[in-house]
Amino acid sequence: MKFFRFLFGKFFVSLLLLLLQILIIAFFILIAGGLSVYVQILWAVVSIIVFFRIVWRKETPEYKVPWIFIVLEFPVLGVLLYVLLAHPKMKPRESAMLKRIDAQTDLFTKPIPAKQKPQIKGQYEKICGVGEYLSKTSKLDGSIDNYVKYYKVGEELWADLLEELKKAKKFIFMEYFIIEHGKMWGSIHDILVQKVKEGVEVRLLYDDVGSMSKVRNGYYRVLRKEGISCHKFNPFRPIVSGIYNNRDHRKITVIDGLVGFTGGINLGDEYINENHRLGHWKDTGLMIKGPAVANLTTMFFHLYDMTTKTVSDYKKYYPSNTPSFSDPGYVHVFGDGPKPYYSEQVGENNFINLINRARNYVYITTPYLIIDHNMAMALRIAAQRGLDVRIVTPHIPDKKFVFNMTRSNYAYLMDAGVKIYEYTPGFIHAKMLLSDDNTAFVGTINLDYRSFTHHYECGAVLYKTPCIADIKKDFDQIFEVSEHIPDGYKLKFLQRVFLPLLQLFAPML
Numbered sequence: 001m002k003f004f005r006f007l008f009g010k011f012f013v014s015l016l017l018l019l020l021q022i023l024i025i026a027f028f029i030l031i032a033g034g035l036s037v038y039v040q041i042l043w044a045v046v047s048i049i050v051f052f053r054i055v056w057r058k059e060t061p062e063y064k065v066p067w068i069f070i071v072l073e074f075p076v077l078g079v080l081l082y083v084l085l086a087h088p089k090m091k092p093r094e095s096a097m098l099k100r101i102d103a104q105t106d107l108f109t110k111p112i113p114a115k116q117k118p119q120i121k122g123q124y125e126k127i128c129g130v131g132e133y134l135s136k137t138s139k140l141d142g143s144i145d146n147y148v149k150y151y152k153v154g155e156e157l158w159a160d161l162l163e164e165l166k167k168a169k170k171f172i173f174m175e176y177f178i179i180e181h182g183k184m185w186g187s188i189h190d191i192l193v194q195k196v197k198e199g200v201e202v203r204l205l206y207d208d209v210g211s212m213s214k215v216r217n218g219y220y221r222v223l224r225k226e227g228i229s230c231h232k233f234n235p236f237r238p239i240v241s242g243i244y245n246n247r248d249h250r251k252i253t254v255i256d257g258l259v260g261f262t263g264g265i266n267l268g269d270e271y272i273n274e275n276h277r278l279g280h281w282k283d284t285g286l287m288i289k290g291p292a293v294a295n296l297t298t299m300f301f302h303l304y305d306m307t308t309k310t311v312s313d314y315k316k317y318y319p320s321n322t323p324s325f326s327d328p329g330y331v332h333v334f335g336d337g338p339k340p341y342y343s344e345q346v347g348e349n350n351f352i353n354l355i356n357r358a359r360n361y362v363y364i365t366t367p368y369l370i371i372d373h374n375m376a377m378a379l380r381i382a383a384q385r386g387l388d389v390r391i392v393t394p395h396i397p398d399k400k401f402v403f404n405m406t407r408s409n410y411a412y413l414m415d416a417g418v419k420i421y422e423y424t425p426g427f428i429h430a431k432m433l434l435s436d437d438n439t440a441f442v443g444t445i446n447l448d449y450r451s452f453t454h455h456y457e458c459g460a461v462l463y464k465t466p467c468i469a470d471i472k473k474d475f476d477q478i479f480e481v482s483e484h485i486p487d488g489y490k491l492k493f494l495q496r497v498f499l500p501l502l503q504l505f506a507p508m509l
Contacts, residue, residue, distance in 0.1 A: 047075035050082055060345075062372045063453070090246060095341040097306045102139055104311075105301060108318035109294045113141035116291075120144055124330040127439065127463040130353050134334045134461065137346045140298065142332030142461070145324035146290030150442070150467040152474040154271040157261065157285040158184055164259050164287070165191045171201040171317060173254040173300045177247065177444075179206045180214035180268035182275070188267060196227035205304050207248040208232040214268060231307050246338050248303055249444050249455035251285075252296050257319045260288045260296040262333070262458055263442055264431050271429075278396050279426025284365075284474070286442050286460055286467075288333065290325050294318055295333035299458055302335070329465030336445065337456040347445040348452040350461065351433060352378045358435035361388035363475045365423075365430045369393050369406040370448040370503070376412060383417035392482055394429075395422035402448075408499040410489050420489075421482035428478070431459070432471065438464050440471050 054067050071078035113120075120142065121128055131142040151157035165172060165188065172195060179185050192202050204223060211219075211232075223230035233248040253261040263285025269275040271283055288296070297317055305312055336347040355362050355378045362382055369391065371379075383389040391413070397403030410420050433441040443459015445451045462468055491499065 138334035143291040147325040177210035178266035182269035245454040260293040282428040284430040330463040366447040368448040380416035420485040
């Protein structure tokens with residue numbers, strides 16, 4: 001039965017249709033190659049025009065170089081692929097929609113941070129540069145007077161998430177890359193259905209590609225019949241197009257505008273270690289209460305309203321009197337995503353900013369380590385400045401090819417003094433950074449091109465919040481059970497030959 005479900009499922013059918021399109025393109029290329037010399041000259045002229053278009057685009061050199069090579073070396077194939085695939089930007093109307101949402105939600109999110117700015121600058125001056133950058137690029141401000149709880153495993157977050165969902169009185173917003181049938185989603189789903197019966201508004205947005213093999217194609221319709229306003233983000237259609245690279249990789253829950261959850265944890269059983277396919281699944285998350293929750297609410301509206309092509313009554317969803325907490329610390333919840341709304345690679349630049357401001361150490365966990373020159377140099381320079389720079393990646397891979405690409409970056413970083421660890425109990429999916437016992441990042445952003453360029457992402461920068469002590473303790477425990485990769489580590493010969501070549505084209509994927 002599983003075989004037939006796979007054979008007639010959306011994933012397999014879509015794959016066949018994509019392969020058919022690729023064959024048609026290949027056939028067209030073969031025909032074009034045998035046409036008259038005038039047609040070949042025309043293609044050469046077109047490829048030169050495309051070449052200059054690539055050069056003039058405001059993109060990183062790592063993105064431009066492989067496209068320039070393909071377009072000039074294989075004019076027909078290169079031009080066709082560029083036209084079909086080289087457009088990771090969001091559609092103009094989507095960017096305009098996000099700006100309209102900002103214009104209205106600013107009325108409810110800006111007044112609180114504005115009152116706090118002098119206080120923030122006085123108490124947390126050392127982090128203000130990082131915060132100013134995030135405010136300008138992600139269009140969301142940082143705040144104080146929040147309560148933040150750190151979760152070192154998905155099981156702990158799940159338990160608190162269930163309890164907070166049960167307390168909902170007005171609304172529940174959930175936005176996830178993956179939802180999957182099983183114990184975790186089943187328990188959450190039961191509460192959502194009950195809350196709908198109690199009159200609580202429930203909205204759910206899940207990514208179509210992320211959840212494609214986890215729930216059936218029309219599952220959102222089932223949830224709608226139960227009263228849950230559910231939609232799929234960027235529904236995948238078997239058409240060769242770069243726009244389908246733009247996935248919603250965020251993990252957000254907002255309850256009554258008072259409680260928020262984020263981090264690396266999706267809604268599937270492997271995230272709470274009910275599925276042991278890859279050993280122990282190590283993931284982390286945050287619960288936030290206070291003014292910073294408004295940023296999660298705004299990010300949810302960004303993609304939910306963009307998907308549904310509606311404009312919500314935003315005033316209903318921002319509490320007029322947001323509770324304040326006596327906990328010290330600065331919290332900056334922010335989002336990232338494709339251009340043009342996000343003018344820069346906010347997630348990557350935030351990592352670089354945090355690395356550059358560190359004075360003693362930088363600890364990072366990431367499931368994938370496929371980085372560009374800027375990120376590699378930031379890590380190398382930090383190590384060469386004398387900082388203790390450590391990166392933890394998985395020891396058990398979820399994708400063998402990506403795992404080998406990750407390992408291909410080890411030697412270059414280790415040569416500058418960066419220490420690499422692999423999490424031996426299983427798969428580490430956590431996306432975290434900790435520095436100097438006072439600064440941390442927890443979120444959804446992997447250290448790879450997809451997260452930095454294509455995906456909608458989110459996370460929180462924390463400065464001098466009490467939970468940073470818990471993050472430090474967790475890092476110490478991670479190092480204890482991880483394997484330190486020794487100096488002189490080398491890939492196998494064929495891997496050393498081919499992986500650098502493949503990595504050249506990683507920004508295109």
